[in-house]
Amino acid sequence: FNVGDENITDCLDIANIPGIDKERDYVMYEYFSGKYTRVRAGDKTEITLDPDGLSVYSIYPVYTENGEDMILLGDSKKYVPIASENKVPTPVAALV
Numbered sequence: 001f002n003v004g005d006e007n008i009t010d011c012l013d014i015a016n017i018p019g020i021d022k023e024r025d026y027v028m029y030e031y032f033s034g035k036y037t038r039v040r041a042g043d044k045t046e047i048t049l050d051p052d053g054l055s056v057y058s059i060y061p062v063y064t065e066n067g068e069d070m071i072l073l074g075d076s077k078k079y080v081p082i083a084s085e086n087k088v089p090t091p092v093a094a095l096v
Contacts, residue, residue, distance in 0.1 A: 002049035010047055015041035021061070022042070026040070027039075028058070029057065034076070060073065073088050
């Protein structure tokens with residue numbers, strides 16, 4: 001959330017999230033932009049928010065199935081799709 005009167009810019013590093021496995025890849029999904037980004041702990045993702053702006057991210061661990069990188073994708077119509085009850089195996093290549 002940006003509750004200020006000016007744009008703010010900062011970096012997100014998923015390594016700062018408790019419980020993140022720093023040896024695996026993840027896919028970040030930002031709800032409002034609909035953008036998927038593949039990241040690894042230590043990668044810096046720059047985020048700029050307008051005044052009164054916000055971003056909502058879901059972070060999915062990448063796993064390999066039959067030689068293809070996959071995530072269990074939640075319902076992207078919801079604000080926090082990773083919390084969706086039903087998740088669908090989805091190839092990472094189809095998203096990023």
